[in-house]
Amino acid sequence: MATTDEGAEPPSIEHPLLEPDFLERRLYQLKLAGTAANGHTLVCLPTGLGKTTVSLLVTARRLEEVGGKSLMLAPTKPLVQQHADFYREALQIPDEEIIVFTGDVSPDDRAATWEEATIVMATPQVIENDLVGSRISLSDVTHITFDECHRATGDYAYNYIAERYHADANQPLVTGMSASPGGDEEAILEVCENLGISEVEVMTEEDADVSEFTHDTDVEWERIGLPEDVLEIRDALNEVITDRLEKLKELGVASSTQPDQSQKDLNRMRAELQKLINNDQSEGFKGMSVHAEVMKLRQAVTLVETQSVEAVRRYFDRQRNQARSSGASKASQRMVSDPRVREAIRQAERFDELHPKYRKTRMLLAETLGLEGGERVIVFTESRDTAEALTDFLSESFDAKRFVGQGDREGSDGMTQKQQQEVLDQFRGGEFEVLVSTSVAEEGLDVPEVDLVLFYEPVPTAIRSIQRKGRTGRQSEGRVVVLMAEDTRDEAYFWISRRREKEMESELRELKGMADTLADELDDSQQALSDFGGETAGSDGADERDPDAVGDSSSGNEGGSTAPGLQDFSKDVNDTGDGTESNDTDSESNADDVTVHEPHAEGETIEIVADQREMDANIARDLSRREEIDIRLETLEVGDYVCSDRVVIERKSVADFVDSLVGGERSIFEQVGAMARHYSRPIVLVEGEGLYEQRDIHPNAIRGALSSLAVDFGASVLRTESEDESTELLAVLAGREQQTSDREVSVHGEKGAKTVAEQQEYVVSSIAEIGPVTARSLLEEFGTVEAVMIASEDELQEADGVGSVTAERMREVIGTEYTGSK
Numbered sequence: 001m002a003t004t005d006e007g008a009e010p011p012s013i014e015h016p017l018l019e020p021d022f023l024e025r026r027l028y029q030l031k032l033a034g035t036a037a038n039g040h041t042l043v044c045l046p047t048g049l050g051k052t053t054v055s056l057l058v059t060a061r062r063l064e065e066v067g068g069k070s071l072m073l074a075p076t077k078p079l080v081q082q083h084a085d086f087y088r089e090a091l092q093i094p095d096e097e098i099i100v101f102t103g104d105v106s107p108d109d110r111a112a113t114w115e116e117a118t119i120v121m122a123t124p125q126v127i128e129n130d131l132v133g134s135r136i137s138l139s140d141v142t143h144i145t146f147d148e149c150h151r152a153t154g155d156y157a158y159n160y161i162a163e164r165y166h167a168d169a170n171q172p173l174v175t176g177m178s179a180s181p182g183g184d185e186e187a188i189l190e191v192c193e194n195l196g197i198s199e200v201e202v203m204t205e206e207d208a209d210v211s212e213f214t215h216d217t218d219v220e221w222e223r224i225g226l227p228e229d230v231l232e233i234r235d236a237l238n239e240v241i242t243d244r245l246e247k248l249k250e251l252g253v254a255s256s257t258q259p260d261q262s263q264k265d266l267n268r269m270r271a272e273l274q275k276l277i278n279n280d281q282s283e284g285f286k287g288m289s290v291h292a293e294v295m296k297l298r299q300a301v302t303l304v305e306t307q308s309v310e311a312v313r314r315y316f317d318r319q320r321n322q323a324r325s326s327g328a329s330k331a332s333q334r335m336v337s338d339p340r341v342r343e344a345i346r347q348a349e350r351f352d353e354l355h356p357k358y359r360k361t362r363m364l365l366a367e368t369l370g371l372e373g374g375e376r377v378i379v380f381t382e383s384r385d386t387a388e389a390l391t392d393f394l395s396e397s398f399d400a401k402r403f404v405g406q407g408d409r410e411g412s413d414g415m416t417q418k419q420q421q422e423v424l425d426q427f428r429g430g431e432f433e434v435l436v437s438t439s440v441a442e443e444g445l446d447v448p449e450v451d452l453v454l455f456y457e458p459v460p461t462a463i464r465s466i467q468r469k470g471r472t473g474r475q476s477e478g479r480v481v482v483l484m485a486e487d488t489r490d491e492a493y494f495w496i497s498r499r500r501e502k503e504m505e506s507e508l509r510e511l512k513g514m515a516d517t518l519a520d521e522l523d524d525s526q527q528a529l530s531d532f533g534g535e536t537a538g539s540d541g542a543d544e545r546d547p548d549a550v551g552d553s554s555s556g557n558e559g560g561s562t563a564p565g566l567q568d569f570s571k572d573v574n575d576t577g578d579g580t581e582s583n584d585t586d587s588e589s590n591a592d593d594v595t596v597h598e599p600h601a602e603g604e605t606i607e608i609v610a611d612q613r614e615m616d617a618n619i620a621r622d623l624s625r626r627e628e629i630d631i632r633l634e635t636l637e638v639g640d641y642v643c644s645d646r647v648v649i650e651r652k653s654v655a656d657f658v659d660s661l662v663g664g665e666r667s668i669f670e671q672v673g674a675m676a677r678h679y680s681r682p683i684v685l686v687e688g689e690g691l692y693e694q695r696d697i698h699p700n701a702i703r704g705a706l707s708s709l710a711v712d713f714g715a716s717v718l719r720t721e722s723e724d725e726s727t728e729l730l731a732v733l734a735g736r737e738q739q740t741s742d743r744e745v746s747v748h749g750e751k752g753a754k755t756v757a758e759q760q761e762y763v764v765s766s767i768a769e770i771g772p773v774t775a776r777s778l779l780e781e782f783g784t785v786e787a788v789m790i791a792s793e794d795e796l797q798e799a800d801g802v803g804s805v806t807a808e809r810m811r812e813v814i815g816t817e818y819t820g821s822k
Contacts, residue, residue: 017060022090023053028209032201033057040174041199042149042192044181049203051177052083055145056090058175059119063093066171068142070119073158075148077102077123077406077417078424083147084121093118101126104417105803107633108770111135112805124157129615131164132624133633138168149176152194153187160621162195172196221458221482221494222364224356226305229347233312234304236344240335241297244290251276251287259301260489266295277693285693292331297341303383304348305488306457308355311385313348316341357456357483358393364454364481365398369433374451376427379436381456390456391436400434401426455482458494605630606734607745609642614651622727629731634747637772638674639682641730644737645746648679651726657686658694661705668705672713678749682715683733687726691719747771760785768809774801789814 011025032043032054045051059070072087074080084100091098099113101122107130114120114136130136138144144165152158165172176195181188192200203209226234238259245261248254253272256265270291276284296319303312316336323332335341361379368374379394381387387402394400403423406414415423427435484490609632610620619641624631639648650671652660660668668684675682692699709715720726737743748762763785765775781799782788788796796807 013057015057015060015064017064017092019090019092023057026050026053026209028203029053029057031209032203033061035199035201036175037061037173039199040172040195040197041201042176042178042181042188042195042197044178044200044202046179046204051179052086052147055147055175055177056087058173059087059143059145060091062143062173063118066142068140068171069117070143070145071127071138071141072119072121072145073124073127073147073161074121075124075151077104078420079147080121080123081417081421087119087121091119101130102417106774106801106806107133107135108768108809109803109805112809124161125615128157128160128621129612129633131161132610132615132620132631134624134630135633138165139170141165141169142171143173143175144169146174146176146195148178149191149195150178150181150187152176152191155618159194163625166196219480219482221484222360224360224483224485226356226485226488227353229351229353230304230309230355233309233344233347233351234301236340236347237297237301237304240338240340241294241301244294244297247290248287248294251283253287259298266291266298277690280693289329289331289334292329293335296331296335300344302489303385305485306490307381307383307386308357308389309348309351310355310389311383313345314385314389316345316348357485358390360483361390361454361456362394362397364452365394365434368452368479369398372451375430375433376450377434377452377454378450379434379454379456380459381436381438382459384438386456387436387438394434394436398434399432400436401432403435403437405438451479453480455480457490458482458484458497606731606738607632608730608734609634609636609745609747611636611640614640617651618723619651619727619730622724623731626731629734632745634771635773636747638671638678638749642679642745642747643730643734644741644743645749646680646743647683647733647737648675648681648749649683649685649730649733650675651685651687654686654688654691655694657684657691658697658702661697661702669708669713672709672715676713676715680749682713684709684715684717685720685726685729686717687720687723689721764788768806768813770802770806770810774799774806777801 012021013023013025013030014020028045029050032041032045035041036043036054036058043051043054045054055072059072062068063070072083074083080100080102084098087093088095088098097116097118099117099120101110101114101120103123103126105113105126110126110130114130127136131138144161146152146158146162149158152162162174165174174195174197176191176197178191181191188200191197241259242257245254245257245259248269249257251273253269253276254261254265270288273284273287273291276287278284300312300315303315319332320336322329323336336345365377365379368377379390381390384404387404391400391402401423402415403420404415406416406420423435426432482494484494605628607630608623610623612633612635614620615633620631620633623629636642638650640651641649643649650668652668657668660671672682672684692702706717709717718729720729738745748766760779761772761775764770764778765772767788770778777800778788778796779785782791782795793804793807793811796802796810797804802810
């Protein structure tokens with residue numbers, strides 16, 4: 001922390017909601033917070049310089065002046081927990097009002113605690129699910145923060161949440177935060193448009209207010225020569241790639257057989273093959289299988305070139321296991337049976353030398369931690385295999401621990417959120433000296449000052465490279481070293497990364513002086529703020545991009561383009577003079593003009609129950625955008641969508657449908673049989689084109705399966721060409737059932753003849769609508785329905801998936817005296 005006089009404490013920020021003497025007063029943070037408090041703003045600030053503090057200052061001001069609640073979104077669970085810990089420490093708000101929402105919290109518990117929370121910290125997927133399922137409303141959220149907002153592209157959950165927020169909130173205010181929002185102006189504008197942002201505030205390390213809090217970070221690169229044995233493994237694999245590319249060239253989709261094809265060229269080949277498939281040419285399917293083999297072989301080459309021989313050994317072990325499994329692809333089977341690949345695998349298994357990257361890593365760590373007296377080092381790698389093998393190797397000489405994601409893989413266990421937090425806490429506390437991490441630690445995690453950041457391989461994107469280098473050089477001079485294997489993809493990635501970083505830095509500098517151009521671009525966008533349908537913060541119904549409208553609600557700064565809001569965090573906090581109190585008096589009239597997706601009264605709307613796992617598609621999201629439809633998300637025992645007590649739909653893409661015929665985990669016949677036991681009108685919805693062209697299955701086999709579903713199981717088989725068409729069909733089906741036929745929705749169906757176990761699950765699952773999964777958990781815990789009914793709240797919470805809110809509601813339903821329905 002910077003000081004004004006030697007030995008004196010730096011001045012702090014004071015505000016009614018901030019803990020006294022907690023936050024150091026940094027002028028650049030106050031400037032950014034002042035702007036962000038008066039309009040939807042993208043805050044670009046180098047990693048480690050306190051973007052979260054900027055968001056916290058805006059939240060404090062917003063809650064003090066407008067009220068409501070605040071929502072902060074971050075892409076990973078550890079990052080969410082980190083933000084929650086910081087907010088609880090910094091704000092004079094009871095800890096129990098600062099709530100963490102992740103997938104580890106049950107949906108019912110989230111719905112109940114949402115109402116009581118003042119600040120919610122959450123992963124975006126959880127909030128997206130709760131919005132789609134109508135469990136929560138954003139109407140009273142007065143500030144939302146999108147951390148690492150450069151992710152707001154494509155179908156990422158941030159985009160849907162932003163759309164709903166601008167439409168539903170009475171007084172919305174958006175803050176986006178990123179150290180690296182995009183590689184060019186177009187990418188940054190896309191983020192702004194998707195989040196409904198109209199202001200961009202950029203500060204770099206060159207700014208005077210920022211420079212005193214940063215130090216130079218040296219970037220070095222070490223060229224690593226590969227031993228002959230490793231090159232022989234690579235060359236053998238490249239020979240097979242050349243052979244496969246020759247086959248693709250014969251099909252007319254490849255122009256070269258060089259093994260180092262660019263990803264762009266490979267994508268182009270795939271597109272050409274897809275055209276052949278679409279034209280009913282069988283060569284397309286054969287070519288696609290060869291293309292898949294090329295991609296697998298390229299991955300092996302990348303591992304042996306840039307990672308280690310151990311990494312490629314593990315990779316081929318997985319490939320061989322996959323090739324032996326039922327339903328294995330021909331590409332996997334063909335690859336592992338090729339004599340040249342088999343010889344390469346044998347060479348890898350015989351290789352017992354120390355990989356040169358391992359040797360260099362150990363040497364650099366010895367220099368930093370031994371000779372130079374350093375305390376902490378982070379080693380980043382793209383490969384989990386490398387992270388695990390490297391941790392084992394480094395642990396022989398240093399105190400090292402791995403840090404990887406949560407997903408389990410074959411031969412590799414992920415880390416739970418609790419384990420991740422424990423490792424980070426230990427690293428911060430100096431309990432070990434080397435953190436070996438995959439990309440999970442790149443974004444925003446408050447990893448402490450380190451003496452060295454070692455890139456085991458270059459990162460080919462500017463965003464991730466900047467995130468990684470941000471772990472060093474905050475309080476003292478830091479060092480970044482990149483290991484590059486000579487004459488491999490490493491070198492290409494390194495130069496790509498350097499070029500993109502320079503381009504991004506240039507774009508950010510240009511953005512600092514292009515506010516007017518940016519506003520014009522956003523005005524012309526089809527996703528401009530006006531399209532969201534919501535009011536902007538303090539705009540009194542005017543278009544927030546109107547400079548006069550923004551000026552009316554600023555802290556006395558015309559147009560809001562200077563540095564408003566500094567006085568709002570000064571010692572004289574009561575004398576703001578910014579006029580924002582008018583928001584309180586206008587909030588009721590503003591709310592009348594805002595479409596809020598609140599739960600509707602019974603009978604007014606169509607309800608569709610969607611399985612949680614269907615959130616991978618856009619159908620539930622698109623249906624939830626319609627005012628006449630309420631979506632309820634459940635973990636369904638059968639089917640993907642329930643439209644009434646007799647209609648349940650199993651949705652399959654054409655590829656999934658064919659897979660379920662030839663070796664999926666659960667065949668379509670099992671699934672439809674289960675549906676037919678509960679619902680009298682089961683429907684199989686087959687989505688997409690080319691049903692009779694999937695894999696190498698004769699069309700008559702598929703026709704036979706369709707016939708069996710209709711005749712033997714009494715299921716209707718409907719076809720759609722796309723998700724959009726499926727969405728429309730579901731809306732029509734549900735409307736016909738509920739409005740025309742006056743049917744009710746039931747996740748249990750209408751049919752009887754259940755087994756005793758099914759009836760027990762049915763009875764328990766109907767209590768407070770806890771669902772079949774929790775019902776099974778309760779029955780496994782207590783043994784009988786009777787035991788569940790007499791269990792206390794504390795005892796109920798012993799079952800997996802039952803939290804305090806669910807247990808309380810169950811006891812209320814079971815123990816409350818019946819007073820009749822009138």
